[in-house]
Amino acid sequence: MVHPKNAPPMLTCTPLEQKCVLLAATLASFLSPYIASSVNIALPLIGKEFASDTVLLGWIPTTYLLTSAVLLIPFGRLADLYGMRKIFISGIGIYTLAAGFSGFANSVSMLIACQILAGVGGAMIYATAVALLTAVFPGNERGRVLGINVSAVYIGLSAGPFLGGIIAQAFGWRSIYLSIVPLGFVALFLSASLKLEKGNEIKSSRNNNKSGAEQKEQPEKFDSLGAFIYGCMLFSLIYGLSLIPKRAGAYLLGIGFVAFLGFLRQELKTPSPVLNLQLFKENQTYSLSNLAALINYSATAAVSFLLSLYLQYNRGLSPLEAGSVLVAQPVVMALFSPFAGRLSDKVEPRIVASTGMGLAAFCLFIFTFLTEETPIKDITLVLMVLGLGFALFSSPNTNAIMSSVERKYYGIASGTMGTMRLIGQMLSMGLSMMIFSIIIGRVELTPEYHVELLTSVHTAFSLFAFLCFIGIFASLGRGRVRA
Numbered sequence: 001m002v003h004p005k006n007a008p009p010m011l012t013c014t015p016l017e018q019k020c021v022l023l024a025a026t027l028a029s030f031l032s033p034y035i036a037s038s039v040n041i042a043l044p045l046i047g048k049e050f051a052s053d054t055v056l057l058g059w060i061p062t063t064y065l066l067t068s069a070v071l072l073i074p075f076g077r078l079a080d081l082y083g084m085r086k087i088f089i090s091g092i093g094i095y096t097l098a099a100g101f102s103g104f105a106n107s108v109s110m111l112i113a114c115q116i117l118a119g120v121g122g123a124m125i126y127a128t129a130v131a132l133l134t135a136v137f138p139g140n141e142r143g144r145v146l147g148i149n150v151s152a153v154y155i156g157l158s159a160g161p162f163l164g165g166i167i168a169q170a171f172g173w174r175s176i177y178l179s180i181v182p183l184g185f186v187a188l189f190l191s192a193s194l195k196l197e198k199g200n201e202i203k204s205s206r207n208n209n210k211s212g213a214e215q216k217e218q219p220e221k222f223d224s225l226g227a228f229i230y231g232c233m234l235f236s237l238i239y240g241l242s243l244i245p246k247r248a249g250a251y252l253l254g255i256g257f258v259a260f261l262g263f264l265r266q267e268l269k270t271p272s273p274v275l276n277l278q279l280f281k282e283n284q285t286y287s288l289s290n291l292a293a294l295i296n297y298s299a300t301a302a303v304s305f306l307l308s309l310y311l312q313y314n315r316g317l318s319p320l321e322a323g324s325v326l327v328a329q330p331v332v333m334a335l336f337s338p339f340a341g342r343l344s345d346k347v348e349p350r351i352v353a354s355t356g357m358g359l360a361a362f363c364l365f366i367f368t369f370l371t372e373e374t375p376i377k378d379i380t381l382v383l384m385v386l387g388l389g390f391a392l393f394s395s396p397n398t399n400a401i402m403s404s405v406e407r408k409y410y411g412i413a414s415g416t417m418g419t420m421r422l423i424g425q426m427l428s429m430g431l432s433m434m435i436f437s438i439i440i441g442r443v444e445l446t447p448e449y450h451v452e453l454l455t456s457v458h459t460a461f462s463l464f465a466f467l468c469f470i471g472i473f474a475s476l477g478r479g480r481v482r483a
Contacts (some may be wrong), residue, residue, distance in 0.1 A: 021136050022145055024190040025129040026152040028092050031180055031187065032122050034156035035099065036061055037330070038164025040304050041323045042173040044312050049173075050108045053442045054309070058433045061305070062238075062426060063112045067119025068126060069422035070234050074227040076127040076415020077274045081220060084128040084135070084411060089191045091124025096184025103178035126418035131410040134402040140345060142403060147341020147395040154333035154391070165323030223274040226266045230274065233259035238426045276412060285404040286413070288478035289397055290420045292353065295471030296393055297424025299464040300360055302432040303329070303367075303386070306457050307379070314372050314450055314457075328380045332387030337395050344396035353400070354475040356392030359385060361468035367461040372454070393475075400478060432460050 039046075039061060047057045079087045098118035105111040130149065137145045167175050233256050240252025267273040280287040304326055311322040344352050363386035370379070398417065405413045439459065440452045 018136050020190065021132050022148065024088075024187060025133055026149055027183070027187040027190065028088070028125050029129050029149050030152045030156040031092075031095065031099075031183060032125065032156070033153045033330075034160045034163075035118075035177065035180060036064070037156065037160025037304060037326075038167070038176045039173070040308050041160070041164045041319050041326070042168040042176055043305075043308065045168055045173045045319065046108070046111070047444070051444070052108050053444055054433075054436055054440065056108055056442075058305070058429055058436075059112055060108070060115060062429045062433070064115040064119045064122065065422050065426045065429065066235065066238050067116045068123040069238075069419055069426060070231040071120060071123035072127050072419045072422060073230065073275050073412065073415045074222075075123050076131070076411045076413075076418075077227075078222060078411075079128050079131065079415070080408065080411035081222060084132050085191070087124045088128040088132060089188065091121045091128070092184060092188045092191055093121070094118075095121030095125065096181055096188060097121075099177045099184060100181050103174045103176075103181075105174075123418075126422070127411060127415040129414070130398065130402060130417065131414035134410050134414070135407060143341040143343070143345035143395065143399045144338065145341075146398050146402070147338040147344075150341065150391075150395045150398060151334045151337040154330045154337055154387075156330075159327075160323075160330075162323045162327040165318075165320035169318065169320050220272040223266070223270050223272055226263065226270060226274040229259055229263045229266055232256075233263055234423070238423075238430055275416070276409065279405065279409065279413070279416075283404055285400055285478045288474050289349075289353075289400045289404070290416060292357065292393075292471055292475040292478065293397055293401070293417060293420040294424045295467055295474060296357060296360065296397075297421050298427040298431075299364060299424075299467040299471065300386075300390065301425035301428035302460065302464070303364075305429065306432060306460055307367075307383075309445070309453060310370065310457050311379075313445055314454055315376075325376060325380055326383065329383040329387040329390070332384045333391045333394075336388055336391035340391045341395035341399060344399045349396035349400040350476055350478045352396040353393045354472055356389045356394070356396075357468060357472045357475050359389030360393065361465055361472065363389060364461050364465035364468055368458050368465065370454070370457060370461075397475070428464070431463060432456075435459050435463075 043057045043060065046052065046060065047054070075087055075091075095118055098114050098121060101117065102111060102114040105114055130146065133145050133149055134142060163179075164176050167179060236252045236256030236259060240249045240254075240256055243249030243252065264277070267275055267277050280290075307326060308322055311317045311325060312319065317325070340352060340356070363382050366382050401417050402410065402413055435456050439456045440449055443449060445453060
């Protein structure tokens, strides 16, 4: 059994407080994927307005993911030390502010700068939303509520392409950002009204076996140096990947590897690390579940980006028409995620999640055969099966990660899990942009480059299908979560 015997008790909350936490976390978790999927469908419109090349357009979603990934683990650690609620509320406020600024951007550079600010808020939300839910709901309900939270993410993904296509076509791409500002204020009001703290702050139950006097004598401190090295490492690796095959890309990858070694050394020697590496060393379920999440998102996050370009450039669909096709995947994900979460409360998560990973690998392989004559209905059907695979993987995998650690590690576990997701998303986008750079080059996607675009899409899906196949074994190897 993975649950520690001396784990601290679950937070005592009334049913109303539990519902408030679930509603606030669910709404906050909806906002980010809604914007991401909406903007993906509007990228051609943004590129046309600012005359931008494909690689630069790819940096609009990638910058947000990079910023969030750099800050997610540090914010998870801060949440464990000082309380989840404060960071959760601040994250919603910052994210809403960034969305408003994005709606008035006058260049791609300004839009990218706004995504940096949005990434700060997104990291705060990602680091605390799942941890809050895990802290206030008992273990036999955890899969259900985590499934609802994951479903909210997928509803955002499903609403994004469809609503984003309608909004962008009718009012322009800026209205996509401005449309979520009211929702951000609602989420901010809900989260600010929560009264779980006031002496019952949701903090780490750190030093659980020490007396109060000993805790005061030896307070845990935030590892600022480790957080800085970690940020440099991720930035160098991701930005370096986007520059390959240029020499500067190789240099940055080398710097990232050196920073990785420095980060390991710092975390192993500090008494209060920003990332507790012992969790990976001693907890097989935790380490392999996070690895499976990293592989899954690395293989699947760029699907909407790739198909959006394919449908609009190779097939000549409008943003609304392309969004209507892409909506099939997240709709199925939203419908089946709560079911998959409840199923993982009864069946070992590794069985359910591995089945989902296998379905995803199969669908990605099918997409390697796309042509300019592939029936749209066939693409929609494969996207629906892919959505089912995502649903079967995500909720059970989240349940396995959060159920494998003590409550004092909920913040860092949530942050680490979110980091695996964001690093995977960045790798997925980075690999896609690298393939575009090699096959197409930094050019505007005019009709003479449509053949090269299709070749790039085939290459990307071939690589992603292989990654997902490898991920099946990581998912199966995690072991049992329950006795």
